[in-house]
Every structure is written in C-alpha cells, then in structure tokens.
Amino acid sequence: MADLLRGLQAAIVAAFVLLALAALIDWIRHRNTRRGYLALALGSLAVLILMAPTLGQAGALNQLATDVAVVVFLLSGYALLMFRDSFIPLGAATRRTVTIAFLAVAALAIVARLPADPQQRQGPLQSIALFAVLIVWGLCIIEPIFRMWLASNQRPAVESARLRALSLGYAALLAVVGVGTLDGAATRPPYFELATDLVALAIVPLLYVSFSPPSWLRWVWRQPEEDAARSALHDLLLYSPDRATLAHRALGWATRIVGGEGAVIVDSDGSILAAQDLTLDQAEKVAAGATAASSKGGVRASSPPATRLVIPLNLQQGAGAMIILSGPFTPMFGDDEMLRLRQYAGSITAGLDRVSLNQRLATLEKAKTEFLNVASHELRGPMTVIKGYLTMLDAGSLGDLSSQSKSVLPLLIAKSDEVNWMIEQMVEAARLEEGRLALHKLSADVVELTDLAIEGVSQLLSKHEVSVDKPNRAIQAEVDPDRIQIVVKNLLSNAAKYSPAGARIRVRVSGNGVAQVAVSDEGIGIAEEDQARLFTRFVRIQTKATERVSGTGLGLWLSREIARMHDGDLTVESTPGRGSTFTLQLPLNG
Numbered sequence: 001m002a003d004l005l006r007g008l009q010a011a012i013v014a015a016f017v018l019l020a021l022a023a024l025i026d027w028i029r030h031r032n033t034r035r036g037y038l039a040l041a042l043g044s045l046a047v048l049i050l051m052a053p054t055l056g057q058a059g060a061l062n063q064l065a066t067d068v069a070v071v072v073f074l075l076s077g078y079a080l081l082m083f084r085d086s087f088i089p090l091g092a093a094t095r096r097t098v099t100i101a102f103l104a105v106a107a108l109a110i111v112a113r114l115p116a117d118p119q120q121r122q123g124p125l126q127s128i129a130l131f132a133v134l135i136v137w138g139l140c141i142i143e144p145i146f147r148m149w150l151a152s153n154q155r156p157a158v159e160s161a162r163l164r165a166l167s168l169g170y171a172a173l174l175a176v177v178g179v180g181t182l183d184g185a186a187t188r189p190p191y192f193e194l195a196t197d198l199v200a201l202a203i204v205p206l207l208y209v210s211f212s213p214p215s216w217l218r219w220v221w222r223q224p225e226e227d228a229a230r231s232a233l234h235d236l237l238l239y240s241p242d243r244a245t246l247a248h249r250a251l252g253w254a255t256r257i258v259g260g261e262g263a264v265i266v267d268s269d270g271s272i273l274a275a276q277d278l279t280l281d282q283a284e285k286v287a288a289g290a291t292a293a294s295s296k297g298g299v300r301a302s303s304p305p306a307t308r309l310v311i312p313l314n315l316q317q318g319a320g321a322m323i324i325l326s327g328p329f330t331p332m333f334g335d336d337e338m339l340r341l342r343q344y345a346g347s348i349t350a351g352l353d354r355v356s357l358n359q360r361l362a363t364l365e366k367a368k369t370e371f372l373n374v375a376s377h378e379l380r381g382p383m384t385v386i387k388g389y390l391t392m393l394d395a396g397s398l399g400d401l402s403s404q405s406k407s408v409l410p411l412l413i414a415k416s417d418e419v420n421w422m423i424e425q426m427v428e429a430a431r432l433e434e435g436r437l438a439l440h441k442l443s444a445d446v447v448e449l450t451d452l453a454i455e456g457v458s459q460l461l462s463k464h465e466v467s468v469d470k471p472n473r474a475i476q477a478e479v480d481p482d483r484i485q486i487v488v489k490n491l492l493s494n495a496a497k498y499s500p501a502g503a504r505i506r507v508r509v510s511g512n513g514v515a516q517v518a519v520s521d522e523g524i525g526i527a528e529e530d531q532a533r534l535f536t537r538f539v540r541i542q543t544k545a546t547e548r549v550s551g552t553g554l555g556l557w558l559s560r561e562i563a564r565m566h567d568g569d570l571t572v573e574s575t576p577g578r579g580s581t582f583t584l585q586l587p588l589n590g
C-alpha cells in the first residue's frame with residue numbers, strides 16, 4: 001500500500017508539472033492575458049506540489065520556503081480569479097479589494113511565520129493567518145467555480161463541456177486541499193489517502209481538457225448537436241426562398257452554434273441583410289464596428305460584455321460578413337464552434353449566391369411573362385382589324401380589285417392567320433404562367449374536335465396533302481374543347497411548317513382504351529438528343545432546315561401542359577430526314 005501511495009504521489013507531481021507545461025505552451029502559442037492567468041494558476045499549483053517534500057524540514061531556509069509556498073498557494077487562487085475576471089470583469093473596486101486582501105494576507109502569513117504543516121500546534125496569530133489564507137484562497141476558487149458552471153448553461157455543447165471540466169477540476173482541487181488542511185496526513189487511514197490521491201490525479205485531465213481538449217473528445221461532446229446542425233443547414237440551403245430569409249435562418253443557426261446573443265449579416269453593399277436579437281439601430285452599430293453594442297447599448301443590460309466574432313462571407317457581388325455577438329467565453333472555450341462556423345460560412349455564402357441568382361432569374365422570367373402578356377394583347381386588336389379587312393377585300397365587299405391585287409390576297413390571309421395563331425399561343429402561354437389558365441371541361445367528341453381544328457388551320461395546311469383516319473363513332477372525353485383544339489392545331493401547323501410543300505400529313509384518331517390523336521408528317525424530323533428539349537418553353541431547334549421557319553417556341557410546351565392538365569400526355573417519335581409523329585393522349589369518359 002505504501003508503495004502504491006508513493007507511486008501515486010509521484011504520478012500526481014508528474015501530472016501537475018505536465019499540466020502546467022501544457023498551459024504554458026498554450027499561453028506561448030496564443031500570447032493573451034487570459035491564457036497567461038490560467039498558466040499562472042496551474043503553474044503555481046505545480047510549483048507548490050514540487051516544493052511540498054522540501055517543506056517542514058529543519059534548516060535555516062525552512063521558514064523562507066514555507067513563506068514562499070504560502071505566497072505561491074495564494075497566487076494560484078488569485079490567478080484563477082483574474083482568469084475569470086478576464087471574461088467577466090469584476091469591477092475596478094472589487095479587483096482592488098481582492099488584490100489588497102491578497103497582499104495583506106500574504107504579509108500576515110509571513111509575519112505570523114506559519115508552520116509548514118497546518119496540523120502543527122499554532123499560536124493565535126498563526127491560527128488567524130492560516131484561517132485568512134484559506135478563506136482568501138477558497139473564495140478566489142469558489143467564485144470562479146460557480147461562475148463558470150453557470151456560464152456553461154445554455155452554451156453550445158463543446159464550449160459548455162469545457163467550462164464544466166474547468167469548474168469541476170477546481171472544485172475537486174478545493175476538496176483535496178480542504179481535506180489536506182483539516183485532516184493531517186498522519187491521521188488518515190491509507191484507503192482514504194488513496195481516494196484523495198486518485199481524486200487529485202483526476203483533476204489533471206479535467207483541467208487539461210478544459211483548455212486543450214483533444215479532437216476525439218470534441219467529437220464526442222459535439223455528437224448530440226451534430227445531426228440537428230446538419231439537417232438545419234440542409235433545410236437552410238435548400239428551402240430558403242429569398243436572401244433575407246436564408247440570412248435570417250443562417251443567423252439563428254450560427255448563434256446556436258456559438259451561443260451568440262445577437263447577430264447580423266452584412267451584405268456586399270454594406271446594408272443589413274438580417275439581424276437577430278438586435279434592433280436595426282443596434283445592428284447598424286454592430287455592423288459599423290461600434291463598441292456600443294457590446295457595452296451600454298448592448299444586447300441585454302445584465303449580460304456580460306459580448307465579443308464580436310466577424311466571419312467574412314465572400315459573396316459573388318463583393319465581401320459581406322456575418323457578425324456574431326458571442327458570450328465572453330466563446331473566443332477561448334468555443335474555438336471548436338468558431339472553426340465550424342467558419343467552415344459553414346462557405347455554405348452560407350454559396351446559398352446566398354444561389355438565392356440571388358434564382359431571384360435574378362425569377363425577375364427575368366417575370367419580365368418575360370409580362371412581355372408575353374402585353375405584346376400578345378397589344379397585337380391582338382390590330383391583327384383582328386387587318387384580318388377583317390383582308391377577308392372583306394377577298395369577298396369583294398369593298399369593291400372590285402384588279403386581278404393582280406386579288407392574286408396576293410390568299411397569301412396575305414394565310415400570313416395573318418399565322419400571326420393570329422402565334423398571338424393565340426402567346427396569350428395562352430402567358431395565362432398558363434400566371435396560373436390563370438383554367439380549364440372549362442365538358443364531355444366532347446374528340447373526333448369532332450379534331451375536324452374543327454383541321455378546319456381552323458386549313459389555310460396553313462393548304463399546300464399539304466392531309467389525310468384523316470378516324471372511326472365512324474364519337475370518342476367522348478371530358479375535355480376543354482377550345483384547349484384541345486389549340487393542341488391539335490399546333491401539331492398540324494408544326495407538321496406543315498416542318499415538312500416540304502406537297503408532303504403528306506396523316507391524322508389518326510382512335511379511342512381504344514384512351515383517346516388518341518396522332519399527327520404524322522414526312523418532314524425534316526428531329527434528332528434523338530433534341531426530342532426531350534422540344535417541350536421546354538421558348539426552345540426552338542436551330543438547324544439549317546428550320547432557320548427560315550417562324551415560330552415562338554411556345555407551342556409544344558403549351559400543348560404538353562394542356563395535355564397533362566387533362567391527365568393525358570403528348571409524346572413524340574421521330575426520325576431525322578423521314579418525319580415525325582406527335583401523339584396526344586387523353587383519358588376517355590368514365
């Protein structure tokens with residue numbers, strides 16, 4: 001047992017020395033005051049433990065060594081309190097009082113010539129001095145223990161775990177020192193001593209992980225939050241309709257990661273894109289780098305001063321930034337969260353850029369629809385007048401025309417029909433895009449509708465040989481008759497446009513299971529790779545053969561949409577150079 005205890009004692013000394021060295025290296029790497037205080041707090045504990053065996057031995061230097069040990073002991077508590085003060089300032093008066101108390105008690109201990117062993121018989125002054133030393137040290141330790149534990153509440157996982165580890169480590173240290181002071185080593189049963197030594201040894205990893213947690217431990221701490229964060233980011237990037245919403249969601253999520261108390265996203269033009277837990281005024285101050293936000297004009301009057309974390313966002317249109325007012329502990333204890341935030345800033349930037357691109361596209365689309373709407377309506381009136389007068393001229397109602405003039409009239413009428421047909425497609429396309437295309441369905445005969453459509457575009461088909469293959473009976477379907485005629489007319493006019501004059505156009509109507517209208521031509525055909533694109537709005541296949549054919553690129557898109565609104569479909573089969581067949585399918589009645 002004695003060997004075990006000796007071994008443990010050696011392990012404790014080694015562990016505390018290593019801990020102090022790690023804190024020292026951490027401070028050298030970062031060079032800031034708060035890490036300096038932590039290194040001082042842990043370093044003085046290590047010095048104390050190293051000095052322990054030399055204390056209480058007879059000799060001239062004995063008292064001097066004891067006095068030094070008392071001062072170092074007090075320093076370990078004072079440094080911890082100053083470490084806490086670097087996050088949440090104590091206030092000038094309190095700091096002064098603590099420093100004076102620390103110096104006064106150190107002086108008192110030296111004057112009283114405290115013995116090395118607290119259990120040794122003492123005079124009244126020594127008792128008072130010992131009591132004062134323990135009280136001052138204890139208070140310097142207890143306050144930060146509670147303060148850090150409280151601060152760990154509602155913080156992000158890793159930050160919270162690190163604060164708790166520090167708090168627990170010091171609580172255990174307090175317990176070990178308390179036991180050691182109240183109860184002399186000689187009177188302790190060996191198992192009790194074993195237990196205290198084990199606790200003392202456990203303090204070291206606890207304190208170590210608080211300022212330098214290994215990555216596997218961070219990973220373990222982070223797990224409960226990870227899934228939620230991943231799905232939040234996923235939703236954020238996929239389902240945000242506009243930049244402001246995306247920015248707002250990104251802030252909510254970012255502040256959760258680092259436990260922020262308020263946040264702002266500044267756009268590339270310097271304007272506030274979104275603010276969280278801040279008024280617009282406060283947000284502007286934060287964005288402008290005003291310190292006001294972190295002091296008087298701050299977020300919550302009672303909260304400790306916040307730290308501004310600035311994460312740059314390299315947006316396509318220029319540099320923006322995400323600024324988070326975090327709790328004071330974040331820069332030191334939340335470096336893990338900050339790293340993640342920086343990593344995700346890339347995703348947020350990409351998300352914002354994607355939304356702005358979408359917004360620009362949507363604006364363009366809207367402009368296109370508006371143009372379609374306006375243009376088609378403006379053209380409709382004049383074209384009705386032109387077509388009306390041409391028909392009157394053709395019928396001779398406006399007097400006789402020379403034979404030369406009369407000969408061009410059929411061409412003029414055919415061309416005005418072509419334009420009217422394009423206008424009709426544009427009007428319908430604009431309606432469809434604006435969600436105004438409502439079907440007026442009734443039970444109609446698809447055979448009759450096909451005949452009407454052929455008649456409606458007879459001028460356009462005049463140079464082709466049209467054959468119609470249809471059953472002798474009606475094929476009843478629940479359809480919007482006008483819209484179905486638009487589809488068939490479109491297929492017929494395309495068959496005429498994209499096949500040479502004189503070629504055959506076959507129309508087949510059937511009603512076996514479904515109503516079908518197939519329009520075949522012997523024209524230029526469509527390459528396999530182009531067939532899928534045909535039904536997209538404004539898409540026209542550009543080839544030598546089509547360059548002189550006029551059109552809008554709206555017809556097939558509109559036709560397929562109409563077919564699908566009827567729970568039907570429009571499909572194509574085509575061989576380049578040989579011809580195409582477009583088939584409209586519609587469900588039958590009942």
Ligand code: ADP
Pocket residue numbers: 490494495498521523524525526534539540541542546550551552553554555556557580
């Ligand atoms: P457009 O007004 O250009 O005819 P559509 O949407 O009706 O618009 O057709 C889209 C494109 O599909 C046309 O530009 C043409 O390249 C091709 N296309 C449509 N019908 C045929 C056909 N019967 N034969 C060959 N190509 C066709």
